[in-house]
Amino acid sequence: MDLDLSAPHSMGTTIIGVTYNGGVVLGADSRTSTGMYVANRASDKITELTDNVYVCRSGSAADTQVISDYVRYFLHQHTIQLGQPATVKVAANLVRLLSYQNKNMLQAGVIVGGWDKYEGGQIYSVPLGGTILRQPFSIGGSGSSYLYGFFDQAWKEDMTHEEAEQLVVKAASLAMARDGASGGVVRTVTINAEGVTRKFYGGDTLPLWHEELEPTNSLLDLLSSSVPEPMST
Amino acid sequence: MEFQRMVDGSVSMKDSAKSEISSERTLYPYVTGTSVIGLKYKDGVILASDTAGSYGSTLRYKCVERIKQVGDHTLIGASGEISDFQEIMRYLDELILYDKMWDDGNSLGPKEVHNYLNRIMYNRRNKFNPLWNSLVLGGVKKGQKYLGTVNMIGTHYEDDHLATGFGNHLARPILRSEWREDLTFEEAVKLIEKCLLVLLYRDRSSINKFQIAKITDEGTTIYPPYALKTFWGFSHFQNPSKGAAGTW
Numbered sequence: 410m411d412l413d414l415s416a417p418h419s420m421g422t423t424i425i426g427v428t429y430n431g432g433v434v435l436g437a438d439s440r441t442s443t444g445m446y447v448a449n450r451a452s453d454k455i456t457e458l459t460d461n462v463y464v465c466r467s468g469s470a471a472d473t474q475v476i477s478d479y480v481r482y483f484l485h486q487h488t489i490q491l492g493q494p495a496t497v498k499v500a501a502n503l504v505r506l507l508s509y510q511n512k513n514m515l516q517a518g519v520i521v522g523g524w525d526k527y528e529g530g531q532i533y534s535v536p537l538g539g540t541i542l543r544q545p546f547s548i549g550g551s552g553s554s555y556l557y558g559f560f561d562q563a564w565k566e567d568m569t570h571e572e573a574e575q576l577v578v579k580a581a582s583l584a585m586a587r588d589g590a591s592g593g594v595v596r597t598v599t600i601n602a603e604g605v606t607r608k609f610y611g612g613d614t615l616p617l618w619h620e621e622l623e624p625t626n627s628l629l630d631l632l633s634s635s636v637p638e639p640m641s642t
Numbered sequence: 643m644e645f646q647r648m649v650d651g652s653v654s655m656k657d658s659a660k661s662e663i664s665s666e667r668t669l670y671p672y673v674t675g676t677s678v679i680g681l682k683y684k685d686g687v688i689l690a691s692d693t694a695g696s697y698g699s700t701l702r703y704k705c706v707e708r709i710k711q712v713g714d715h716t717l718i719g720a721s722g723e724i725s726d727f728q729e730i731m732r733y734l735d736e737l738i739l740y741d742k743m744w745d746d747g748n749s750l751g752p753k754e755v756h757n758y759l760n761r762i763m764y765n766r767r768n769k770f771n772p773l774w775n776s777l778v779l780g781g782v783k784k785g786q787k788y789l790g791t792v793n794m795i796g797t798h799y800e801d802d803h804l805a806t807g808f809g810n811h812l813a814r815p816i817l818r819s820e821w822r823e824d825l826t827f828e829e830a831v832k833l834i835e836k837c838l839l840v841l842l843y844r845d846r847s848s849i850n851k852f853q854i855a856k857i858t859d860e861g862t863t864i865y866p867p868y869a870l871k872t873f874w875g876f877s878h879f880q881n882p883s884k885g886a887a888g889t890w
Contacts, residue, residue: 505725509725509729512669512725513669534703536672536673536697536702537672537673538671538672538673538723538724538725539725540672540673540695540723540724540725540728541725541728542695542703542705542706544703544705554700557700557702
């Protein structure tokens with residue numbers, strides 16, 4: 410298939426949001442594609458809406474960027490008027506309103522996650538069409554198809570932060586292994602009472618799965634090592 | 643604008659027509675709920691549904707409450723696009739709020755709510771921008787039991803027992819045969835569960851997690867979600883290919 414550079418940028422994506430005992434962990438891959446070409450191999454799909462609310466974006470890059478921009482703008486004013494940080498529910502509902510009222514024109518599936526003092530860590534799923542659903546964890550994007558079974562088995566209530574982070578990274582990396590539209594690095598954002606932490610898991614920090622090989626610098630290194638690498642089928 | 647009728651009676655656009663869509667014209671549903679069943683019994687009305695939100699053929703959300711209370715006298719159950727149902731609930735909550743604010747001792751009953759919804763659904767249909775739902779409304783006001791339905795094209799009617807979607811084909815024959823005016827709550831629940839089980843066996847978009855809600859003159863109860871036991875013990879199921887290899 411020829412490179413179609415005028416095809417709309419879409420984030421065939423894997424996005425994940427999980428709650429744990431103290432907050433939420435949001436995760437995403439970093440591939441943005443224009444048809445078959447990878448337009449950006451290190452994109453940041455976890456976007457800030459306020460200090461305490463972030464959104465994972467999947468679907469059309471343009472649509473989700475503009476929705477995030479509008480919601481950030483509204484939330485900024487809302488925070489000034491309210492005199493305190495906006496709640497995660499308000500942020501999620503603003504996203505829902507834009508998604509629902511423009512459902513004919515938008516292709517945006519997002520996961521809104523954050524922390525506020527009233528309800529603690531919360532995850533809201535806003536898929537295509539503008540439905541809003543609060544869930545203890547949520548997955549989205551084209552890569553999520555490969556994760557339904559994984560989460561059915563691996564998810565448990567009340568994880569620690571370490572467990573939640575590892576679950577998100579493992580899941581994202583499994584999806585990236587099988588979904589052509591997901592790839593690159595895994596980015597995570599943790600939001601809790603203390604604040605926000607961004608992490609980055611690149612290349613060799615990610616686990617290897619079935620039929621994936623340890624990366625090397627060159628074949629020559631393999632040939633010159635004292636014990637020749639055995640061939641594998 | 644080319645349409646095709648799906649097997650469950652819902653209407654969707656033919657794929658060729660989707661590409662010429664402009665804004666403010668017919669949509670297609672994304673996250674959908676399947677059947678809702680309702681029936682009148684001795685003391686009031688019962689509604690039942692599963693708690694699934696399907697995304698095409700994926701059973702994506704398993705915790706969607708598709709039966710909600712509307713004011714003191716009415717229950718509403720929805721199938722179809724969940725975002726449109728959530729929007730309908732906003733309209734209805736506003737309607738009930740304004741009704742309460744009058745504080746005049748009067749309150750909207752199921753007939754009034756049904757009529758209001760019918761107007762909304764039909765007017766949206768005329769603008770080629772429907773709320774993609776089939777709704778069941780049940781309620782009791784001053785001893786009068788009410789059960790009605792309205793859908794995305796504005797068709798509406800009342801009956802002693804109703805269903806949406808697949809329920810029309812699978813549940814209503816059972817209800818037509820076994821429904822009686824004087825069913826007790828226990829008998830009504832058993833009858834509903836018979837229908838829910840058939841839907842679980844034969845509707846691909848149903849899941850084994852159901853919600854039953856009842857409404858009587860005393861009030862409303864929406865029971866927590868629960869699962870039913872399924873039966874697979876027919877001897878024929880053990881080895882259906884035995885006498886005819888390759889059969890299904």
